[in-house]
Amino acid sequence: MQKKAILLGSDAIAHGVRLSRPEVISAYPITPQTHIIETLSEMVDSGELKSQYIKVESEMSAIAAVLGSVSAGSRSFTASSSQGLAMMHEVLHWFAGARLPLVLVNANRALGAPWNIWSDQSDSFSQRDTGWLQIYCETSQEALDTIIMAYKASEQLMLPIMVMIDGFILSHTMERLLIPEQEMVDNYLPAYRAPYRLDPDNPMTFGAAAQPDLFYEIKKTFSATMTEALTVLDQCQAEFAQKFERSYEPVMHCQEGDDESDTAVLCCGAMTGTVRVAIAELNKNGTPTDLYKLRLLRPFPNRELGSALKDKKRVIVLNRACSYGVGGTLSQEVRAALYNLPQRPIVNDVMISLGGKEVFPETIIKLVEEHEQLSSVNCNWLDQ
Amino acid sequence: MSQLKHVKAIQNGDFSGLPVSAGSTAVNLTGSWKFFRPHSVIKDSPCRQACPLQIPIAGYLDKLEKGKVSEALKLLRDYNPMPAVTGRVCPHFCQNACNRQEFDEAVLIGDLERYLGDLGLEDRHPKCTNQRSEKIAVIGAGPAGLSAAVFLARQGLQVSIFERTPAAGGLLRYGIPAYRLPRNILDREIENLLASYNIELHCNREIEPTQMAQLKKDYHEVIWAPGLQNSSLPDAWCSTLRVKGALELLAAINRGEDIAGQSFIVVGGGNAALDVARSLKRLGKQVEIIYRRTIAEMPAYAEEKKQALDEGLLIHEQEVVEKIESKENILQLNIHQAHNHEAQISAGNFLRTFAADYLIAAIGQESNLSFDTSETIIKAGDFDHGAASVAEALASGRRAAESILEKLEINSAINLNNNSENPIVVENRHLHLDYFTKKPAINVPELKSSVRKDNFSEIRQSLNLTQIQSEIERCFHCGSCTACGICWFFCPDVAIVIDREEDDPAKRVLFDYDHCKGCGQCAAICPRGVIEMEEDN
Numbered sequence: 001m002q003k004k005a006i007l008l009g010s011d012a013i014a015h016g017v018r019l020s021r022p023e024v025i026s027a028y029p030i031t032p033q034t035h036i037i038e039t040l041s042e043m044v045d046s047g048e049l050k051s052q053y054i055k056v057e058s059e060m061s062a063i064a065a066v067l068g069s070v071s072a073g074s075r076s077f078t079a080s081s082s083q084g085l086a087m088m089h090e091v092l093h094w095f096a097g098a099r100l101p102l103v104l105v106n107a108n109r110a111l112g113a114p115w116n117i118w119s120d121q122s123d124s125f126s127q128r129d130t131g132w133l134q135i136y137c138e139t140s141q142e143a144l145d146t147i148i149m150a151y152k153a154s155e156q157l158m159l160p161i162m163v164m165i166d167g168f169i170l171s172h173t174m175e176r177l178l179i180p181e182q183e184m185v186d187n188y189l190p191a192y193r194a195p196y197r198l199d200p201d202n203p204m205t206f207g208a209a210a211q212p213d214l215f216y217e218i219k220k221t222f223s224a225t226m227t228e229a230l231t232v233l234d235q236c237q238a239e240f241a242q243k244f245e246r247s248y249e250p251v252m253h254c255q256e257g258d259d260e261s262d263t264a265v266l267c268c269g270a271m272t273g274t275v276r277v278a279i280a281e282l283n284k285n286g287t288p289t290d291l292y293k294l295r296l297l298r299p300f301p302n303r304e305l306g307s308a309l310k311d312k313k314r315v316i317v318l319n320r321a322c323s324y325g326v327g328g329t330l331s332q333e334v335r336a337a338l339y340n341l342p343q344r345p346i347v348n349d350v351m352i353s354l355g356g357k358e359v360f361p362e363t364i365i366k367l368v369e370e371h372e373q374l375s376s377v378n379c380n381w382l383d384q
Numbered sequence: 385m386s387q388l389k390h391v392k393a394i395q396n397g398d399f400s401g402l403p404v405s406a407g408s409t410a411v412n413l414t415g416s417w418k419f420f421r422p423h424s425v426i427k428d429s430p431c432r433q434a435c436p437l438q439i440p441i442a443g444y445l446d447k448l449e450k451g452k453v454s455e456a457l458k459l460l461r462d463y464n465p466m467p468a469v470t471g472r473v474c475p476h477f478c479q480n481a482c483n484r485q486e487f488d489e490a491v492l493i494g495d496l497e498r499y500l501g502d503l504g505l506e507d508r509h510p511k512c513t514n515q516r517s518e519k520i521a522v523i524g525a526g527p528a529g530l531s532a533a534v535f536l537a538r539q540g541l542q543v544s545i546f547e548r549t550p551a552a553g554g555l556l557r558y559g560i561p562a563y564r565l566p567r568n569i570l571d572r573e574i575e576n577l578l579a580s581y582n583i584e585l586h587c588n589r590e591i592e593p594t595q596m597a598q599l600k601k602d603y604h605e606v607i608w609a610p611g612l613q614n615s616s617l618p619d620a621w622c623s624t625l626r627v628k629g630a631l632e633l634l635a636a637i638n639r640g641e642d643i644a645g646q647s648f649i650v651v652g653g654g655n656a657a658l659d660v661a662r663s664l665k666r667l668g669k670q671v672e673i674i675y676r677r678t679i680a681e682m683p684a685y686a687e688e689k690k691q692a693l694d695e696g697l698l699i700h701e702q703e704v705v706e707k708i709e710s711k712e713n714i715l716q717l718n719i720h721q722a723h724n725h726e727a728q729i730s731a732g733n734f735l736r737t738f739a740a741d742y743l744i745a746a747i748g749q750e751s752n753l754s755f756d757t758s759e760t761i762i763k764a765g766d767f768d769h770g771a772a773s774v775a776e777a778l779a780s781g782r783r784a785a786e787s788i789l790e791k792l793e794i795n796s797a798i799n800l801n802n803n804s805e806n807p808i809v810v811e812n813r814h815l816h817l818d819y820f821t822k823k824p825a826i827n828v829p830e831l832k833s834s835v836r837k838d839n840f841s842e843i844r845q846s847l848n849l850t851q852i853q854s855e856i857e858r859c860f861h862c863g864s865c866t867a868c869g870i871c872w873f874f875c876p877d878v879a880i881v882i883d884r885e886e887d888d889p890a891k892r893v894l895f896d897y898d899h900c901k902g903c904g905q906c907a908a909i910c911p912r913g914v915i916e917m918e919e920d921n
Contacts, residue, residue, distance in 0.1 A: 099394075099402050158394050158402070195394055196404050203408040210403065221401025225390040232391055 002178040002244070009170035010035030012140035012177050013079075013105055016147035018049045019185040020103070022077040024069035026054035026062045030084040031117050032167035033107040037079055059084035063091040063104075070100040071206060073197030075151065078102070081167060082109035082123045089127065092160075096131030097222070098207045101154035101192070103147055104132075107167040108269065108320075110355040118356020119167040121269060125297070125321035125329045131222065133161040133229060134297040136268040140165070140175040145246055148180075152189050153236045157229050166270035168356070180244060188243050226299045233296070250294070250301035251308050255279040257288030263368060264290040264309055264345075266334060267318035268297070271352070271359050275318065278364035289368055294330070302337040309338060312345045314371060318352040318364075319379075327351070327379030348374040351381050410899070414877060418902025421920040422871075426890045427808040427863030427913060431493060434481035436779035437470075438800060439463040441478055441493055442864040446889065448500060449856045457504045460497065462798060464778060465534040466527065468505055468573045469556060471498025472565050472844070474775045475685045483812045483862050489825040491858045495847050502846065505572040509534075509580035516540040518792060521603040523591050526554020527774050528765025529609035530577060531781030537581035539794050544603070545583060548590035552578075554611050555766075556774065558635040559656070561663045562840040564688075593755045605791075607784045609764040612749035612771060615656075621745065624710040630656040630746035637663045645741030649674055649717060651705055652746030653682035654771075658692050660744055665697060666838055673699040676722040676729045691843060694833045705743065706731040714739050762787065810863035814913030819870060823858055826851045865889040865914045871906035880906060889914075 007015070013036050017025075025044065027037040043049035052069075056062045059080050066076040080088060085106050095102060106124050110116040124134060135150060137143040143165045150161040165171060196204060210218060233250065241247035254276055257263070267275055272293040279291040292308055294301075309315055315338070319328025326332055331349035338344050350367060353359050363382070367374070374380050390401065399406075431441045439460060447456035460467050471494055482490035518541050522529045525547035533543040551557055552574050556565060578585055591599070591610075599606045615629025630652065637643060637660075646669060650661045653675040664671045675682060678701045682689060693699070700719070707718040716739055723732030749771050755761060764784040765777045783800050790799075829845040836843055847855065871893060872880045879900035886892045893906075893915065907915040 097403060099404070156395065157391055195397055196399060203410070205405040205407055205409050207403045208405060208409060218401055218403055221390055225394075228388050228391050231388055 001181045001184070003181070005177050005179055006174050007140070007177055008035065008172065008174055009140040009143065009165060010172070011039050012144045012175065013147065013165065014039035014043065015179050016144035017077050018043055019180060019182060020148055020151045020189060021075065022051055023074040024052045024054065024066060024076040025078070026056055026065035026069070026076070027078045027080065028056055028059045028062045028084060030059070030081045032109060032171045033079050033081040033084070033105070035171060036105060036107070059087040060091065063088040063095070066102060067091055067095055067100065070102055071098070071198045073192070073194035075192040076102055079105040079107070081107040082111055085123045085127060086111060089130070092127055092130040092132060094207065095160045099158040100160060101158055102160040103150045103154060104160065104162045105147065106162055106164050107171045108164055109167040116355040117167070119169050120354045120356065121164070121321040122354070124162060124164050127162065128298060131159070131226070132298065133159060134164065135161065135295055136164045136297065137170070138270055138272045138293060140170050141177050141246070142248065143170065144177065144179070145240065145244065145248065148185055148189055149236045149240050149248070153229070153233050155192050156232050157225060158195070159225065159229065164269065169270040184243065188240065229299050230301060248295060249304070250296035251304045252293045252295060253290065253308065254293050255283065255289070255291035257283055257290045261288035261290055262313040263316065263371065264292055264312045264314070265316045265318065265364065265368065266292045266294060268294040268330065269320065271318065271320065274359050274361055275364050278361035281361060282365055282368055287369060297333070300333055300337060305334065305337045306341055309345055310341050314346045314348065316348045316350055316367060316371065316374070318350055320353050322351060322354065331379070346376045348376055349379045350374070351379055413898050414901050415879070415896070415898040418900060418920050420902040420904060420917040421897060421900065422895055422902070422904065422906050422915050422917055424865055424890050424893050424914050425808070425916045426865065427810045429862035429864065430481040430483055430809055430811070431478035433809045434477040436477065436773070436775045437464045437782065442859065442861045444500070445496065445856055445859050446861060446864065446866065448496070453503060457500055457507065458510070460500055461504065461509060465531055465577060466573050466778060467497050467501030468569050469501070469565060470775050470778065471495065471501045472569070473556070473560055475773055477775065483810070483815060483860055484858060486812050487817055487820065488822045492825050492828065492855050495828060496852065496855055499847055499852050502569070505569070505576060508576065511580065512538050512540045512582070514540045515582070516542070518542065518604040519544065519602070520788065521546065521599050521606045522609060523606065524554060524609040524611055524765065524767070525552035525585060526609060526611050526765055527556060527777040528781035529554070529607070530574065531778040532607045532609060532764050532785040533583045534577055534581060535782050535785035535796070536788065537583050539789055539796060543583045545585045546589040546591045547585065547587045550587050552585055552587065558638050559631060559659065561634070561638070561659050563836065563843050566842045593753055596759070605762060605788050607762045607764055608767060609781060609784070610751065610753060610767050612751050612766045614750050614752055615745055616748035616750050617745050621708060621743065624708065624715065626710055626715040626741065627708065627743045627745060630660040630744050631749060633744055634660050634663065637667070643667060643669070646670060647740045648742050648744055649705070649738060649740045650744040650746055653677065653684060654746060655684045655688060657746035658684045658688045660746055661697055662692055662695060665695065666840060668838065671697065673697065674703050674705055674719065675699060675701050676704050677724070678702060695837055696833070703735065704729065704731050708743060714741065715743055717743065808863070810913045815860060815862065816909065816911040819911035820860060825858065826855050861912055863913055865892045865912065867892040868911060870909055870911055871915060874905045874909045876903065876905065877901055
């Protein structure tokens, strides 16, 4: 039984967290994430969610607090955005290195300067190399579902997972949702039993100094586990689809062109919704185009992406984060994934939006129709 | 599934490749890195420092807070043999020094002492087990004499007190009115002392200095604590019997005698002036006070002044009585403006004449005893140091006793003459006030002035148990460890253990020097200024 509701994206996420039964929540407010933890604090206050809510004075403390609670064996939750996520950076590395499971929701928002509170993906893309799994959501329903799946995967892998939503675009808009019953979620997500934990009666040493050879060995294992994470995620998504009747994959084929279609558009996050409209229009008007959305940035689904795009002549990658001096961060990831294909498609790197710049279907249509004008070497920035 | 080698390994409890070790870091003796080490240094609190009897207030309050009532009482009485009395009549030097004053209000130490003292009124002091042969005579059974006797008897000496009046107590009985010190409290406190110790009390036995030679034959040592029996009177006033001394009149009132006369002028601004005026008022007499300086400058205790004014006592400030004339059955007084020039008071302009039955002089006390100056005698109380508080009299008696004990080479655990212990006094700047919550002192109930004006019922009421607990919690315990655990919380090396059951505050925080790296956070954060760093050798 899944209850129908129309809720704000932030509230949908709070329900996803509530259903996952975290024992500890610690977070520090930041726009546009604040509503999530406000709703959670109210759920804790009312008794609807039995959890310890630790108030802190900064994001650094929030992530450090849950570092402690997870080390002690408690399922935990935190959320942040933009500058707040950047402030957590040091502990993000430690979290993954220490092999501690956690779900962190990040409401994607630009990083200053100049000051900007609107959506882009620079904040989480900057945390690409911290060893966390990263999943990007298109809708609030997807975010709610992903949180539940992420806890399951995270605890199997003993790795932390960051779940991304677009600030304001998802967090502050209402959507029709299916909210699963607690019993269904309990049936899918068992209570967390830490294989090792902080316990005064059984002292162990966590993250102590490792000599160079041991350090290398530990990181090698880490890397291998990260590769295995794709399989674990697949299993978690498959079981979720079976129990909740909603299925998700690392690379999702959202719009299909016809057999003639040799152009694909690739993006991630809530922007996919807008791009869907544009691609449908293109297909209707005789420009067959496929649309793929990428859910998983880490580990990067190289094989899945390669098999999806192997027959395309052109992939237009829509970026909302820039690695300055190279181009769109997502484009670089896509290029690397396609490098080993026998016939590599052209990759057009497009910086479609930063700092909340509006994305219109007409812009996408024009980009695809006039693709000949796009550089396949340099990053394509839009004219005003 | 087989490719999930690493994931399965974790799930099956094989942690190889993970940054976790089943071993403890306790083997790593990080304590060897330190140059400085923390240690507990129990310091003196300003309240104790200010107390003439050096009562370890933080110490007995700590025991009281932990419910160890008899231990608290014992510790208090070790230093002060009459806490039910001082809890009422001491001006509370301790409270005037309390570090909490700057935070909100001083802790009501007096009321806490009174509570504990009252609990002990029927509780015998521990008997001294070793009897000694030395006999000591104490002249005067006031607070100083009684205190001296107790501290001697505690060491097994045989003490005889000679008191010229019919009952022990001195000024406590014949000076301080019952509304400040109920007689049943005083009687029970003294009875308990006499019943607990080997002290012989001889009342109605006035001893003159001329008897010194005989006393020296019969006794090992003699302590003179006869007090100051006489009120000082200016010569000009001695011509008439309508001038009386405050002490003599107070004694008559306290003996329950009928007091002749209806209208009284009391001259003076000390406690004796207020005591006699307020007592007369309670007997239905008309009383006014003439004082040469301002009311604010009156040396009487602030609480007494406030209560006197509440009771409607008329105090004429900055006035002097310049001329007195005894006419028929009345006394005629000329009242002048007090002229204050460089702190010297003289009579200024004439203000008015005043007729009264009696003029009461409360301008000082003196002794009529005179000794051969070549002779060294041991003195105690007001006779030694001049008119002072009860606590100072008790301390003086204790000092006299301790000087005799020293001569006899008897070691007593505490000694007012040897004050080298705990020389550091914790000041407000040593405390971390962030760890304390503001909470005003209990509003101590008092009899309303309308209820108390014509009787001698005790004005200030006892606190109940809830109020006592609330007030104890306000004590900062300056310089004393309460096992609060703040240091434990901050220690980054988990190198502190708190022993909450430990009786000795110096041993409540235990440092694991094998792992303490000497960072000093515990010393910096201690709310009570207890932990200090010392060089690690």
